[in-house]
Amino acid sequence: MPSWVNALFVLPMARVGDSVLFAGRALAAALRPPFEFKETARQLYEIGWLSVPLVAVSGFAVGIVLSMHTRASLERFGAEALIPAALTLALVRETGPLVVGLLISGRVGAGIGAELGAMKVTEQIDALEASAVDSFNFLVVTRVVACIVAMPILTTVMNFTGILGGWAAESAVSGLGLFSYLRAAFSIVQFTDYLPGTLKTMVFGFIIAITASYLGINSSQGTQGVGRAATRSVVLASVLLIATNVVLVRLIFFVFPESAQ
Amino acid sequence: MSQGTHPIQLEHVSKRFGSFRVLDDVSLDLPKGEATVVLGRSGTGKSVLLKHIVGLMSPDSGRVVVQGQELTVLPAADVALVRRQIGFLFQNAALFDSMSVGENVEFPIRRHTQLSDRSVRAQAREKLALVGLEQDYDKLPGALSGGMRKRAGLARAMALDPAILLVDEPSAGLDPITSEEIDDLLIRVKKELGTTQVVVTHNIPSARRIGDTLVFLHKGRVLVRGTAAELERSKHTIVEQFMSSEAGG
Numbered sequence: 414m415p416s417w418v419n420a421l422f423v424l425p426m427a428r429v430g431d432s433v434l435f436a437g438r439a440l441a442a443a444l445r446p447p448f449e450f451k452e453t454a455r456q457l458y459e460i461g462w463l464s465v466p467l468v469a470v471s472g473f474a475v476g477i478v479l480s481m482h483t484r485a486s487l488e489r490f491g492a493e494a495l496i497p498a499a500l501t502l503a504l505v506r507e508t509g510p511l512v513v514g515l516l517i518s519g520r521v522g523a524g525i526g527a528e529l530g531a532m533k534v535t536e537q538i539d540a541l542e543a544s545a546v547d548s549f550n551f552l553v554v555t556r557v558v559a560c561i562v563a564m565p566i567l568t569t570v571m572n573f574t575g576i577l578g579g580w581a582a583e584s585a586v587s588g589l590g591l592f593s594y595l596r597a598a599f600s601i602v603q604f605t606d607y608l609p610g611t612l613k614t615m616v617f618g619f620i621i622a623i624t625a626s627y628l629g630i631n632s633s634q635g636t637q638g639v640g641r642a643a644t645r646s647v648v649l650a651s652v653l654l655i656a657t658n659v660v661l662v663r664l665i666f667f668v669f670p671e672s673a674q
Numbered sequence: 675m676s677q678g679t680h681p682i683q684l685e686h687v688s689k690r691f692g693s694f695r696v697l698d699d700v701s702l703d704l705p706k707g708e709a710t711v712v713l714g715r716s717g718t719g720k721s722v723l724l725k726h727i728v729g730l731m732s733p734d735s736g737r738v739v740v741q742g743q744e745l746t747v748l749p750a751a752d753v754a755l756v757r758r759q760i761g762f763l764f765q766n767a768a769l770f771d772s773m774s775v776g777e778n779v780e781f782p783i784r785r786h787t788q789l790s791d792r793s794v795r796a797q798a799r800e801k802l803a804l805v806g807l808e809q810d811y812d813k814l815p816g817a818l819s820g821g822m823r824k825r826a827g828l829a830r831a832m833a834l835d836p837a838i839l840l841v842d843e844p845s846a847g848l849d850p851i852t853s854e855e856i857d858d859l860l861i862r863v864k865k866e867l868g869t870t871q872v873v874v875t876h877n878i879p880s881a882r883r884i885g886d887t888l889v890f891l892h893k894g895r896v897l898v899r900g901t902a903a904e905l906e907r908s909k910h911t912i913v914e915q916f917m918s919s920e921a922g923g
Contacts, residue, residue, distance in 0.1 A: 528772075531771070532771075535766060535768060535771075536764045536765070536766060536768040537768050537769075537770055537771070539725070539730050539764065539768065540762070540764055540768035540769075540770070541770075542729075542730055542757075543728050543730060543757060543760070543762040543764075544757070544781065544782045544785065545754040545755070545757040545758045545782075545785070545786065546754075546785060547750070547754070
């Protein structure tokens with residue numbers, strides 16, 4: 414077989430196959446004991462709780478920007494009254510979940526990729542195994558579960574602070590009070606607008622954790638490899654997340670037809 | 675040889691990395707309660723040999739039998755049971771960066787015993803005291819010097835009073851006094867607990883002190899095996915050179 418065929422097709426396909434097996438193994442291990450509750454809780458703190466400030470501040474800023482754009486568009490039609498509802502719909506259905514996905518893939522994806530990569534090159538993963546600990550369960554499954562659990566919560570935080578940001582921007586222009594804004598915002602928005610978009614972030618969490626863990630655990634070539642694992646984790650997780658989002662949106666429209674309205 | 679007297683047995687073990695043969699038909703029976711020191715130039719497979727004993731690597735051919743269990747054919751859960759009887763000090767200590775020194779030593783105790791929190795801490799403190807690090811319980815590994823990391827790694831390896839202690843380069847990065855203290859500690863642990871030890875080192879004075887048997891690996895093969903005195907009488911040039919290099923590692 415020519416070497417270019419190997420480099421262009423065989424090796425990437427082998428990598429894809431290997432990563433799919435890795436993901437399947439993580440899913441299977443997450444559902445059967447032994448469960449690493451303590452380490453999962455620690456990861457929830459690292460991945461979830463420590464991401465709250467980033468998500469909250471970003472959400473507030475996104476809300477302000479969305480509000481400004483929404484006002485600029487709706488003003489033309491004299492529909493300023495719809496600004497709170499339009500912003501909230503955009504936020505909970507798509508903007509919130511996607512922005513949280515990308516933010517977490519940056520903060521957490523890079524962190525997991527670098528941490529596991531460093532653990533690999535400094536033999537800490539071997540040390541776990543030598544201590545009779547299943548390193549895959551301890552390192553990968555805990556991070557995957559933590560990411561899956563944390564993402565919908567972080568998305569809710571993003572939605573909430575985004576709505577607050579939207580109100581702050583709107584209030585500065587029109588002087589609208591918070592409760593009037595919230596009443597207007599939730600006059601149209603239903604639970605079915607919130608639920609699918611928020612739950613799909615569990616898939617985002619899975620993608621981020623699996624991609625970063627796979628690249629981290631398979632990193633090589635010392636510290637250079639660790640840096641590369643961190644960068645690739647962010648890039649690949651972001652691209653996969655955006656691509657998967659297309660499929661998920663289509664799926665949500667299929668399962669929740671009212672979401673498409 | 676029975677596993678009762680020889681808890682570690684390697685039979686015709688070979689291992690390749692690509693085209694490079696790291697271990698080439700290595701057969702060894704390591705006696706219970708004795709310290710076997712593995713010597714050899716860098717890249718001759720000493721650390722790889724240790725990783726085979728703890729099951730972190732599998733041989734391409736041959737058998738590795740530890741505590742009567744053939745690691746190469748054991749299911750993962752049973753390999754874990756064997757590993758509980760083994761303490762491993764890695765070349766660079768491999769302390770868990772996210773845990774304090776104390777938590778590193780506590781880690782195997784918490785995982786594999788039902789001791790109360792207080793007893794776990796007491797046992798971890800006792801092990802750290804053995805290596806002179808009881809004052810550094812709450813420090814993170816990043817705040818330790820190379821030598822201190824090594825000692826903390828040794829404390830973690832000894833946390834469960836293992837039947838087998840694998841030690842990769844205990845003297846590397848240590849001053850001569852600390853190095854001697856570590857040697858004395860290994861000797862004491864062997865005497866008091868009857869631990870079977872396999873120690874990889876480049877430090878010849880240390881090898882003489884702690885080794886009941888010395889094994890010289892060269893190009894992946896066992897070139898010579900015997901006491902320090904026997905190795906000193908060896909006619910192999912490489913062994914002669916090695917044994918006469920007092921500075922060691």
